[in-house]
Amino acid sequence: MNLEIILHAGLATGTILLFAAIGEIFAERAGVMNLGVEGMMLLGAMAGFSTSLATQNAWLGLIMAIFAGGILSLAHGLVTIHFQADQVVSGLSLTFLGTGLALVLGEGLTGQNPPLIPNVSLPILASIPFLGSVFFTNHSILVYVGYLFIPLTWYYIYKTRPGMHLRAVGEKPSAADTLGINVYRVRYFYVFVGGCLAGLAGATISLSVSPGWYSSQTTSGQGWIAVAIVIFAQWNPVRAAVGGYLFGMLRRFILDLQGPALLFGFQNPIFMNHNLSFFLQMTPFLLTIVALVWGSQAAMRKRLGSPAALGIPYIRGERGL
C-alpha cells in the first residue's frame, strides 16, 4: 500500500477511461448517445493487439484500433442518424456486435506477446519531487497524450468554430440547420470521432496499460464506466478526465487492499476472506451508479448538463423539435 503507486497506476488506467469518455462526450454533444462504447473498446483492443502481433509494430496496431472503433461506430451512425432509430437500442446492439466480433476475431490471441507502446519518463519534469514520479515517470506515451488531450478538447469544444457548431447541433439542431450547418454530417463526424477514441481506449488497455488479450475480460466493463463518467462530468472533458483518473486510482486502491496480509499493523480482513474482495471489486460500479444518480439530479437542479437534443433524431421541418 503505497500512495505514490496508487496515484501512478490510477493515472495509467484512468487514461483508458479518459479517451473513451471524451469520445462519448463528442458524440453526445452532437446529440447522439452511443451506448456501444464497451463493444467499440473491445474491438479496438483486439484489433490493436492482433495488428501489432501481425506487423510487429505497436503504432500500426494503435492506428488499426482507432480505425476499428471508428468503423464500428458508423454502423450506429447509420442506424440512428440516417434511419432515425432509437439510440439506446442501437447502442446496446452495438455493444453486442462489437463484443461478438472481437471475441471471434480475437480467437487464439491469448498469451501472445506483440510489441507494446513504450513507457517513457519525461526529462526534467520527472525530477520534480513526488509529482514528477507520479505524473511524469515511466508512463506509457499514451498517458502523456491523455494529458494533452484534456486542455485541447476543452478548448476545441468551447472556443473554436467547429466546437461551437458541435454544441449547437446537440442543443438545438433546427437552429443549426437554418443557419446552413449540415446536422447529419456533424453528427456522423462526431459519432465517428467517438468510435475512434473508444478504439484508442481499447488499444490503450491491450497494448499498454494492462497488455494482453483476455477476451471480454480485457475491457471488463470499463466502457460502461466511461458512459457513467460522461454524465458525472456533465459533458465537460476536464471533469471527465478528473473522473477517469479518480476511478483509475480507486481500482488500484482496491487491488492493493487485497494484497498484504497485514494492513497498518492489523490483520487484513480482505486477505483472510476472499468473498469480501468480490464486494470490493464491485465498488467502482457501485460508485458509477451513485455518480449517475447524483450527477443527473445535480444536472436537473441546475437545469444544465445534458445536451437538449440528446437521443432525438433530427428531421427537418418536423414540428415540435
Added chain:
Amino acid sequence: MSSISNQPSPPLAVEMHDIVIRFPGVLANDHVNLTLKRGEIHALLGENGAGKSTLMNSLAGLYKPVSGVIKVNGEVVNFNSPRDAISKGIGMVYQHFMLVPTQTVTENILLGLKEPRFFVNLSIYNKKIQALQEQFGLRVDPSAQIWQLSVGEQQRVEILKTLYRGANILILDEPTAVLAPQEIDDLMKTMRRLVEQDKSILFITHKLNEVTAVADRLTVLRKGKVTAEGIGIEGVTREKLAELMVGRKIIFQVDKKSQKPGEVVLEVKNVSALNNKGFPALKNVSINLHQGEILGFAGIAGNGQSELAEVITGLRSCSGSIKINGKQVANQPPGKSIDIGVSHIPEDRTGVGTAPNMSITENTIMKNYDQEPIGNRWKINFTSAREYATRLKDKYEILAPSISTQARKLSGGNLQKLILAREISCCPSLMVAVQPTRGLDVGAIEAIQNLLLEQRENGTAILLISEELEELLSLCDRIAVIYEGELMGVVEAADANLTNIGLMMTGSMRSQA
C-alpha cells in the same frame, strides 16, 4: 426564354408565383402568389394552419415547393437549403425561435458563418455586434446566454442574426404572438427603422391593428389559398379582414351575460412563493374568487402570474393558505387539486399542457384515465377512451386528421382547444387559465373566449391570467393587477380605467380599495 425584362421599374424584392407545397394529407400552399416590393412592409395574414409559415419556409430554403417560381430581386432562384436563401439576402425569424439556449448571443449570431475560421475570439465579435445594434437600435447584451434573455430580447437576437448575414429581405413569422404590448411597440419601431435603411419585410400576423400600424400592403391566405393578394391597407376594416381570413363573419363583441357571482370557491391567503431561480415571485398575495365569476390577472409577463397559477394547481410549493371549496390545497400534490375539480390551462401548451408525442386520445384522457368507464385500477379501456376522444374532438371542433394524430402535429388553436376540452370535461369547479388565447388567430380566439364564458355561465370560477387588457376587460368581472409578485389592486371590470391599470402594471400606482 420568355422574359419580362422590358419593364422599366426596379425589380421586386420577392416574387412568388403559383407556389404549391404539399404535406402528407395536406395541401399547405395551393397556387399561391405573393410579391414584396423593395423597402415595403408586407403583411401576410391567415388563420393558424392557413399555410403562412409553410410559404415563408419555402422562401427561406427550408421546404422545396412542388411547383412554382420564386424570384429574388428579379432573378429566378432554386433553394436547396437555408444556406442558399441566406446567400441571396433572405433572413427569416422563425415562429419558434431558432436559438441555442446554452450559447451566448454572439455565438448564436456567428453559427454557420465562414468567419471566424477556427479560433473564436468572442470579445472581438461582441464589439462588432454592438456596432450593428447601434445601427438598428436593437439592444441586447452580446455576452448573455440565450436562456437568460426575455422573449423580446431573444427576438432581437434573431433579427440581429439575419442582419449580421447582410439580409435585406426579412421574414418575421408571427413575431408579435409571444410579445408583451410594450415589446410589440418596440418591434414596430424597429421594423420602421429597418425599412428606412432599405430593407424589405414580410410580416406574418393575425392582428389588424398591427397591420395598419406598420404595413404598406397585405396578402391573406385561407386554407392554403390566397384570398386577397397584395392589397393596400387603406380602407381595410377589421371585420373585412377577419372574413377574408376565416371565411365567415366574426363578431368582435363577446356576449357576456350579467350574473351574480355565487359562493367563494378559491380563497388565497398570504401566499408567497419563489420562482425557478430562487427569487421571490409572489409576495403575500390574498384574493378570493366566486362561483360563476371570471377574475382577471393583469400584469407584464414575469411578474408572478405563472407562479400564482402553479401554486394553485399544486405545481409549486409556497407559504400561506390556499383553499378551494374549503379544502387546503397549498403544497399538496397536483392530484389533489384535480380531485377537487381544478382545471389548468397552462401557458406552455406543449411542455405542460400536452404530451406532444402522444395521440389526441391519450392527451384527452390524461386526467380521467383512472375513472370508469375509461379505466379502472389497472387497465385502460381504449375503446371507450377513443369514443371519449372522438366526442370531445367533435364537440370542441378540434381539426386534426384523426384522434390518433400526435398532439404536436396540431396547430396552436387546435392544440389549445384540445387542452380546454380535456380540462372543461374533467374539472368543473375552478379553472386556472394562463394566456389561453396568446398567439391564436381570430377564429380560435373567438372559440376559446366563448368556451370560457360558457364555463362562467355554468358556475365555474375562472382565474384568467392574460396580458391582453382588451381581453380581460371584455371577459372578466373583476381585474387584479400584479407587479413584482405583489397585488397592486383589484378593480371591477365594468368601471375599470385603462390608464390606471397600466400604471398599476408598471408599479407606479396602487389602488386604495
